[in-house]
Amino acid sequence: MSAALKRVQGELAAASVHAASHEDGNVAVIVEGLTRRFGDGPAVLDRLDLAIAPGEFVALLGHSGSGKSTLLRTLAGIDPVVEGAVSRPREVSVVFQEHRLLPWKRVWENVVLGQEGKDGRDRAAAILEEVGLAHRIDAWPLTLSGGEAQRAALARALVREPGFLLLDEPFAALDALTRLKMQGLVGELWKRRRCAVLLVTHDVDEALLLADRAVVLERGRIRVDMPVALERPRKHVDPVFEDKRETLLKSLGVSL
Numbered sequence: 401m402s403a404a405l406k407r408v409q410g411e412l413a414a415a416s417v418h419a420a421s422h423e424d425g426n427v428a429v430i431v432e433g434l435t436r437r438f439g440d441g442p443a444v445l446d447r448l449d450l451a452i453a454p455g456e457f458v459a460l461l462g463h464s465g466s467g468k469s470t471l472l473r474t475l476a477g478i479d480p481v482v483e484g485a486v487s488r489p490r491e492v493s494v495v496f497q498e499h500r501l502l503p504w505k506r507v508w509e510n511v512v513l514g515q516e517g518k519d520g521r522d523r524a525a526a527i528l529e530e531v532g533l534a535h536r537i538d539a540w541p542l543t544l545s546g547g548e549a550q551r552a553a554l555a556r557a558l559v560r561e562p563g564f565l566l567l568d569e570p571f572a573a574l575d576a577l578t579r580l581k582m583q584g585l586v587g588e589l590w591k592r593r594r595c596a597v598l599l600v601t602h603d604v605d606e607a608l609l610l611a612d613r614a615v616v617l618e619r620g621r622i623r624v625d626m627p628v629a630l631e632r633p634r635k636h637v638d639p640v641f642e643d644k645r646e647t648l649l650k651s652l653g654v655s656l
């Protein structure tokens with residue numbers, strides 16, 4: 401087995417083996433006292449507490465190096481819980497900034513990678529239809545555009561019917577127009593499926609367009625935890641949207 405296949409399969413499998421899982425109806429994810437440091441350095445995550453309700457969409461913002469990806473990797477089960485406790489749904493899926501599709505497998509094979517069963521192609525077809533990629537079901541990943549590849553990565557995450565979906569800057573490498581389309585798609589998919597979501601992003605507008613709550617991480621702790629509470633679909637020109645944008649930007653050290 402190649403190193404790339406092992407890594408992808410390992411990451412997909414990790415989500416179902418690490419950390420406690422639970423079926424509490426009121427909360428999907430609980431993080432308590434999570435601390436993470438690398439070597440002798442300062443704590444990247446410092447006694448961090450966080451709770452996410454079932455079906456809640458949380459955006460995670462913070463400066464580069466504030467610990468967003470470290471938190472996401474721990475929640476995904478890719479990094480072990482070293483200190484503290486994490487509890488989350490049994491099925492957790494992750495979409496990264498890079499699509500991480502295996503180039504020697506067709507789109508549909510990537511979607512159901514690691515999932516046994518004869519009906520794999522049918523299940524892939526159904527989810528590819530949902531993400532608007534049914535016409536590329538037999539394509540090779542290298543022939544996909546950036547947006548199409550991220551749709552395939554989303555399909556691979558959703559086919560597992562996760563109770564918790566982790567999105568690590570999934571639109572950051574896309575052009576502005578494709579990013580807007582993908583934000584709309586994620587909003588639609590979330591409305592239909594209502595799994596808990598944690599979206600890591602640097603984009604304040606993206607957080608306000610999609611999330612129920614925006615959380616700002618600073619030096620390994622949550623500095624701001626702000627409900628967004630705006631009706632959907634949201635508009636940039638809404639004065640409340642603008643107020644919230646200003647609050648978040650200020651908390652990130654940007655004054656307008």
Ligand SMILES: Nc1ncnc2c1ncn2[C@@H]1O[C@H](COP(=O)(O)OP(=O)(O)OP(=O)(O)O)[C@@H](O)[C@H]1O
Pocket residue numbers: 438444462463464465466467468469470471
């Ligand atoms: N495997 C590692 N070994 C050593 N240090 C690490 C490791 N992974 C992360 N770090 C350090 O932990 C800190 C937080 O990194 P992390 O990638 O979580 O930040 P981030 O908020 O996601 O940043 P960005 O927005 O730039 O992606 C950084 O200082 C980084 O150098």
